[in-house]
Amino acid sequence: MTHIRATAATLNGKEGLLIMETDVLKRIPISEQDPKARACNFDEVCLGYNEEEAVAEASRCLNCKNARCIQGCPVSIDIPAFVHEVSVKNFEKANSILSDASSLPAVCGRVCPQESQCEGQCIRGIKGDPVSIGKLERFVADWARENNIKPAPPTVKIDKKVAVIGSGPAGLTCAGELAKMGYDVTIFEALHEPGGVLVYGIPEFRLPKSAVVAKEIDNVRALGVKIETNVIIGKSTTIDELMEKESFDAVFIGSGAGLPRFMGIPGESANGVFSANEYLTRSNLMKAFDDDYDTPIRPGKKVAVVGGGNVAMDAARTALRLGADVTVVYRRSEAELPARVEEVHHAKEEGIKFNLLTNPTEILVDENGWVKGMKCVKMELGEPDESGRRSPVVIEGSEFEMELDTVIMSLGTSPNPLISSTTKGLEVNKRKCIVAEEEFGKTSKEGVFAGGDAVTGAATVILAMGAGKAAAHGIDDFLKSR
Amino acid sequence: MYEILKAQMLAENIYLMDVKAPRVAGSCLPGQFVIVKIDEKGERVPLTICDYDRTEGTVTIVFQIVGGSTARMSKLKAGDAFRDFVGPLGQPSELCKEPIDELKKKKILFVAGGVGTAPVYPQVKWLKENGVDADVIVGAKTQSLLILEDEMKAVAGNLYITTDDGSYVRKGMVTEVIKDLVKEQGHKYDVCIAIGPMIMMKFVCLLTKELDLPTVVSLNPIMVDGTGMCGACRVTVDGEVKFACVDGPEFDGHKVDFDQAMKRQQLYKTEEGRAYLKETEGDTHKGNCGNA
Numbered sequence: 001m002t003h004i005r006a007t008a009a010t011l012n013g014k015e016g017l018l019i020m021e022t023d024v025l026k027r028i029p030i031s032e033q034d035p036k037a038r039a040c041n042f043d044e045v046c047l048g049y050n051e052e053e054a055v056a057e058a059s060r061c062l063n064c065k066n067a068r069c070i071q072g073c074p075v076s077i078d079i080p081a082f083v084h085e086v087s088v089k090n091f092e093k094a095n096s097i098l099s100d101a102s103s104l105p106a107v108c109g110r111v112c113p114q115e116s117q118c119e120g121q122c123i124r125g126i127k128g129d130p131v132s133i134g135k136l137e138r139f140v141a142d143w144a145r146e147n148n149i150k151p152a153p154p155t156v157k158i159d160k161k162v163a164v165i166g167s168g169p170a171g172l173t174c175a176g177e178l179a180k181m182g183y184d185v186t187i188f189e190a191l192h193e194p195g196g197v198l199v200y201g202i203p204e205f206r207l208p209k210s211a212v213v214a215k216e217i218d219n220v221r222a223l224g225v226k227i228e229t230n231v232i233i234g235k236s237t238t239i240d241e242l243m244e245k246e247s248f249d250a251v252f253i254g255s256g257a258g259l260p261r262f263m264g265i266p267g268e269s270a271n272g273v274f275s276a277n278e279y280l281t282r283s284n285l286m287k288a289f290d291d292d293y294d295t296p297i298r299p300g301k302k303v304a305v306v307g308g309g310n311v312a313m314d315a316a317r318t319a320l321r322l323g324a325d326v327t328v329v330y331r332r333s334e335a336e337l338p339a340r341v342e343e344v345h346h347a348k349e350e351g352i353k354f355n356l357l358t359n360p361t362e363i364l365v366d367e368n369g370w371v372k373g374m375k376c377v378k379m380e381l382g383e384p385d386e387s388g389r390r391s392p393v394v395i396e397g398s399e400f401e402m403e404l405d406t407v408i409m410s411l412g413t414s415p416n417p418l419i420s421s422t423t424k425g426l427e428v429n430k431r432k433c434i435v436a437e438e439e440f441g442k443t444s445k446e447g448v449f450a451g452g453d454a455v456t457g458a459a460t461v462i463l464a465m466g467a468g469k470a471a472a473h474g475i476d477d478f479l480k481s482r
Numbered sequence: 483m484y485e486i487l488k489a490q491m492l493a494e495n496i497y498l499m500d501v502k503a504p505r506v507a508g509s510c511l512p513g514q515f516v517i518v519k520i521d522e523k524g525e526r527v528p529l530t531i532c533d534y535d536r537t538e539g540t541v542t543i544v545f546q547i548v549g550g551s552t553a554r555m556s557k558l559k560a561g562d563a564f565r566d567f568v569g570p571l572g573q574p575s576e577l578c579k580e581p582i583d584e585l586k587k588k589k590i591l592f593v594a595g596g597v598g599t600a601p602v603y604p605q606v607k608w609l610k611e612n613g614v615d616a617d618v619i620v621g622a623k624t625q626s627l628l629i630l631e632d633e634m635k636a637v638a639g640n641l642y643i644t645t646d647d648g649s650y651v652r653k654g655m656v657t658e659v660i661k662d663l664v665k666e667q668g669h670k671y672d673v674c675i676a677i678g679p680m681i682m683m684k685f686v687c688l689l690t691k692e693l694d695l696p697t698v699v700s701l702n703p704i705m706v707d708g709t710g711m712c713g714a715c716r717v718t719v720d721g722e723v724k725f726a727c728v729d730g731p732e733f734d735g736h737k738v739d740f741d742q743a744m745k746r747q748q749l750y751k752t753e754e755g756r757a758y759l760k761e762t763e764g765d766t767h768k769g770n771c772g773n774a
Contacts, residue, residue: 190564258711269716271745298750
């Protein structure tokens with residue numbers, strides 16, 4: 001770590017130019033907490049760039065005329081423009097460019113899969129490393145927060161009320177965009193804290209809650225957005241009641257995909273089998289990792305996490321930090337792991353083991369109802385399926401047992417039917433996802449728009465934000481046309 | 483914040499509170515529950531709704547001290563507030579969905595055990611308000627732990643009280659009263675609704691199955707969010723996995739796997755116990771990275 005800092009520091013010194021010239025194909029390394037140390041704490045893994053590092057990295061940008069990176073960004077941030085402002089140390093201007101396009105830059109800089117979006121399109125990436133756009137975005141957002149820069153409240157007021165259901169990435173973005181246009185926006189959140197998956201799902205060590213998420217939400221509030229927690233739409237009240245009795249002119253549904261899936265194998269209801277949602281919610285939202293909080297968590301000593309997505313990595317790394325010996329069990333090979341490369345890399349560094357091409361067939365249960373192990377089979381990859389990935393096939397006679405006390409199921413999530421089943425005239429598809437037009441999020445019910453995981457099924461923070469932003473424009477068009 | 487308008491100790495370790503929560507009070511029905519959270523650090527505690535007043539915007543809850551958060555909740559007084567109060571959660575009681583004329587033709591027996599008397603009360607009251615008299619059996623460990631006796635008397639058809647130790651009215655378990663009523667006295671019931679400790683509901687169901695009396699139970703398993711997100715409350719009913727928070731909390735008692743449900747209730751016994759000990763005895767333990 002110190003070594004990296006030293007290299008970066010020389011960039012501003014006499015040798016700086018030389019290094020820049022010879023190493024321009026390589027990105028400025030990012031400093032991180034030592035894997036051994038961080039495996040025992042919940043502090044953020046990535047420490048971010050300092051000013052010198054950020055300026056040096058920003059200087060690698062070629063400032064392309066036809067910037068492909070912008071096309072790779074679901075919220076169309078003017079990337080070359082903000083990166084240029086970083087390179088000339090005009091961080092405030094860089095921040096205002098980011099804020100024009102994104103309501104949650106400090107979040108996106110941390111959790112977006114940049115490698116398959118903006119950075120995946122970067123021309124620098126053809127012959128070397130792409131520009132670290134994500135880390136620069138994070139640097140700018142963190143700088144703005146540390147310097148207490150708040151978004152300016154809207155100058156126009158439009159006397160129309162919009163209800164936003166859910167305060168995750170889709171809802172916050174939609175609310176922020178509408179508030180900037182001048183609408184009177186109220187977010188309804190089912191849990192006791194706003195943030196959705198940003199607070200209950202993504203762990204502290206990837207996305208600090210009070211230092212980062214709460215501050216970004218404060219910024220959305222600063223735009224005039226009201227947030228009412230503890231309101232479950234479909235139970236406490238309904239969309240029809242919001243429109244008829246509370247005179248909301250339009251509604252955006254960004255309720256996410258919160259229902260966990262289980263495998264349906266024997267033993268799955270045993271004590272010690274958790275959904276990743278439960279395990280992570282206890283640790284993240286309820287702060288069970290912190291002794292001062294009442295909510296219990298059973299960390300487990302020998303834990304298997306079943307699944308290979310980002311949520312699986314989050315659950316595995318949380319269990320590790322709570323003191324467990326953790327193995328990720330995934331039915332395909334490493335190349336097919338849906339998790340971000342960076343997350344898999346971090347997990348391995350921290351000591352998480354991977355049992356790939358392996359599929360559980362039964363949870364073994366002791367006489368008191370607790371998990372004692374898991375029966376698995378080995379798999380091999382066969383022909384590609386509809387998703388284009390080679391589908392795993394069981395290897396005959398490969399059955400084996402793992403000794404465990406805890407199994408965390410991380411098999412993806414689906415949308416909660418609470419809203420769709422209580423809203424008249426709202427169409428859903430066979431996966432219980434709300435049917436909405438991609439361009440502006442229009443649903444089958446007039447005045448009701450939707451976006452994010454509630455429409456697509458479990459996806460990423462940034463795609464949800466993109467959908468929230470698109471729906472805000474859809475709602476604006478709808479309200480103006482009335 | 484959700485203000486407490488009334489706080490009362492009903493029996494040792496059992497407390498009643500009226501809480502201002504207009505959205506919940508405006509939409510809840512008997513059989514549903516709420517989740518309360520005392521403060522920033524408290525647990526989300528699921529509690530079946532005991533009563534509600536739509537005009538006042540209040541909801542009545544009854545709880546027993548079982549862990550750290552409930553111990554702290556017991557110290558709240560009128561004028562204090564809960565940080566969070568959310569609901570109504572779960573499905574309303576099946577009774578509320580039946581046409582009143584159909585209900586009036588039915589003989590309904592409620593069986594309440596311990597703090598389970600609280601969730602039985604709003605159902606009996608709701609029936610009374612709709613012109614249906616239901617019989618109620620209330621069981622308590624001992625007289626001092628009997629709750630809501632006067633309230634229940636005012637809304638029940640016949641009220642039968644029994645105590646495990648015989649300190650009040652009669653001695654014995656609720657199952658003995660059911661046997662007495664049905665087998666000895668020849669009462670005929672169309673449906674039984676049993677709410678109480680898991681072990682009581684299990685034995686009531688074993689008996690009513692024998693008596694061919696359809697029985698509904700209300701489960702209160704461990705849960706976090708109460709909206710179907712965590713899956714902690716999963717329970718096997720008729721061989722199928724259900725989430726008590728969204729599919730329940732009421733289920734056909736003859737189809738519930740009680741043995742599994744009881745084991746699942748033990749899940750956090752030690753962790754909850756630790757939180758309670760910390761509340762009563764101060765900071766006696768530290769956990770970090772498995773090296774506690």
